[in-house]
Amino acid sequence: MVARSSGDSWRDAAGVGAQATALLERITPLVRADAEAWEDALAELHATTGGDLEKRNDALERKLDDAAAVPILIADTGADAASLAELAADRGEGAYRADAAVAAVLAAAGARAASHLVRVNLGVREGDARLARARRSADAAADAAARALDAAG
């Protein structure tokens, strides 16, 4: 919205709008995939019917790995959305800069939430590379949101 409203005053506005659309198309299926992957993992966790315990544990671990992959991508995309919103808060049309800053804050919240899901819900331990990546994204998003708020004034 900020990019669309800044077309006359900001040469890169359309390009920022196109990137925002691409990020939206990227994140939408991830949200659904996240829910499905988590439900699969839960179903495996609650499966109590017979079979080899070791095999069931292996299967559960694989499901949790799959489930961890999605929030990592959500965190990455949240970081990108926050970075793009920061750009809009800095260069966009004055009247809409506050909206861009709010978008950056919301994107950062999404990235932080996804990083939290990786750590808590999926049983990933400290030192895990996937957790480190999700945290880097969440931190980058938070930094971008702080700069966006500064830029919007």
Next chain:
Amino acid sequence: MREVTETLSDSQLVQRCRAGDPEAWNELVERFSRYVYAICVQGFRLREQDAEDVFQEVFTRVYSRLDTLRDDSAVRPWIAQLTRRLCLDTLASSARVQPAEEVLAPSTEQTLDEIDEAFAVREAVTTLSESCQEVLDRFFARDESYRTISAGLDLPAGTIASRISRCLVQLRERLEGRNEGSTPSSE
């Protein structure tokens, strides 16, 4: 040799084909094969065998009728028109009921427009600088994050979104330039 022909404009390529340059013919088929196939399969949803038959027939006709093309720069829409006609003929002969024109549903028209647009964008992207092609491909085609792009190209992460925007501005200028003209002019 291929490196030379692949940098030619459509118009230059047609001229080389007319002059009987076999390398130019190879390039022409290479350049438009995915386009023709996309129209057959995505636009008209032809079966694989039918799509291959149409594909063969399109390039046979292009080869035998290139002299009838009045505007060399309009070779793409001309090939599109040939392909569409042959797809309609194929559909009509398999349905054996309706006249060919009635087979074309509105959704097919929309898909064909989207295919045209996608190939026009793809073609315009190839006219951009290597760095723009790389950054646009990584973000829009490979879905890479800004951080991944930044690491891959050794660029500051905070500049990636701006770079992409500037490249998109250039792309739009190329597309606007391209759209001045280019309509089918034969048959």
